Amino acid sequence: MPEEPAENISGGVGSGGVDTEFAPEDADSRAAAVVDALGELYWQTAYGGQDAFTCLVRTILSQNTSDKASQPAHDSLLNRYGGGDLAATLADAEQSELAETIQSAGLYNQKSEMIVGAAEEIVAEFGGAEGFDAFVREEDPGTVRDRLLEIHGVGPKTADCVLLFSGGRGGVFPVDTHVHRIARRMGLAPADADHEEVRQSLERDVPPEKCGFGHTAMIQFGREYCSARKPACLDGPEACPLYDYCDRVGVDEVDETVVDPAKAD
Known part of the structure; x- marks a missing residue:
C-alpha cells in the first residue's frame, strides 16, 4: 500500500493530519463506496x-502548477520569511523579492501579489496569523468559507483546503483538477458539472469524516491510474482497481480514445 506522498501540497508532510482507520461499510451511495475502496x-x-x-x-502556491514545482517555492518562502508571524512578515514584504523567492511555482508575479494582499488583509482584520488561525478553527465553516472567498486569489478549492487541512472540518471535499475529472468520468457527478457542482455532489454523498481522505486519495488515484489522457482502463479492466465502480464517461475502450466527460456523447 503506497504511503501518502510527501509532496502532496494539500495533505502531505506538515498537513497536520494524523493516521486513522475506518472500515468499509455498506455504502449509501456509489461515491461513498468509491471512497471506501480508496481506503483499502x-x-x-x-x-x-x-x-x-x-x-x-501553500495552496495559493499550488494553483495552476504541480506539487513538484510548488513545494520548493513553499520551502524557499519559509526559509526567507519564516520564524515569526508569517502573515505580519509577508504583509511588509517587498513583492519583487517575494516573487523571486517563489518563482519555481510559476505565475510568481501574480502569486506574490495575492500572498502579500492576503497577508495585509489578515493582519488588518485578525491581527496576524494567530488570530486568523483561531477564526478558521472556531467560526462557523460557512462563515469562514465566505470570508476566505472574499480574499483576492482565493477560489473555492483554496478555501476548502484551508477549512479541511487547518480547521479539520468534516464534510469538506476540495475539488482540484484530478477530483473534477475523476468524479465526472466515474459518474459520481454529472458529466457537465463544474467544480462547485462536483463538490456539492461529493459532499452530499460521502460521509463527512471521509471527505478529506477522499480528496487526497482521489488525487493520488488520478496520478497513478486515472490520468487525463491515458487512464489505466485502456489497458483492460484488470489494470484499474476501481473499474467496477466506474461509468468511464468519455472513455472509449475499443477505440482507445479519451475526451472530457462533458464532451462525451
Whole structure:
C-alpha cells in the first residue's frame, strides 16, 4: 500500500493530519463506496491542525502548477520569511523579492501579489496569523468559507483546503483538477458539472469524516491510474482497481480514445 506522498501540497508532510482507520461499510451511495475502496488502496488520514495562514499560502502556491514545482517555492518562502508571524512578515514584504523567492511555482508575479494582499488583509482584520488561525478553527465553516472567498486569489478549492487541512472540518471535499475529472468520468457527478457542482455532489454523498481522505486519495488515484489522457482502463479492466465502480464517461475502450466527460456523447 503506497504511503501518502510527501509532496502532496494539500495533505502531505506538515498537513497536520494524523493516521486513522475506518472500515468499509455498506455504502449509501456509489461515491461513498468509491471512497471506501480508496481506503483499502491508500493511507487513511484525518486532517486538521495546520496553521491556517501557512495552509493558505501553500495552496495559493499550488494553483495552476504541480506539487513538484510548488513545494520548493513553499520551502524557499519559509526559509526567507519564516520564524515569526508569517502573515505580519509577508504583509511588509517587498513583492519583487517575494516573487523571486517563489518563482519555481510559476505565475510568481501574480502569486506574490495575492500572498502579500492576503497577508495585509489578515493582519488588518485578525491581527496576524494567530488570530486568523483561531477564526478558521472556531467560526462557523460557512462563515469562514465566505470570508476566505472574499480574499483576492482565493477560489473555492483554496478555501476548502484551508477549512479541511487547518480547521479539520468534516464534510469538506476540495475539488482540484484530478477530483473534477475523476468524479465526472466515474459518474459520481454529472458529466457537465463544474467544480462547485462536483463538490456539492461529493459532499452530499460521502460521509463527512471521509471527505478529506477522499480528496487526497482521489488525487493520488488520478496520478497513478486515472490520468487525463491515458487512464489505466485502456489497458483492460484488470489494470484499474476501481473499474467496477466506474461509468468511464468519455472513455472509449475499443477505440482507445479519451475526451472530457462533458464532451462525451
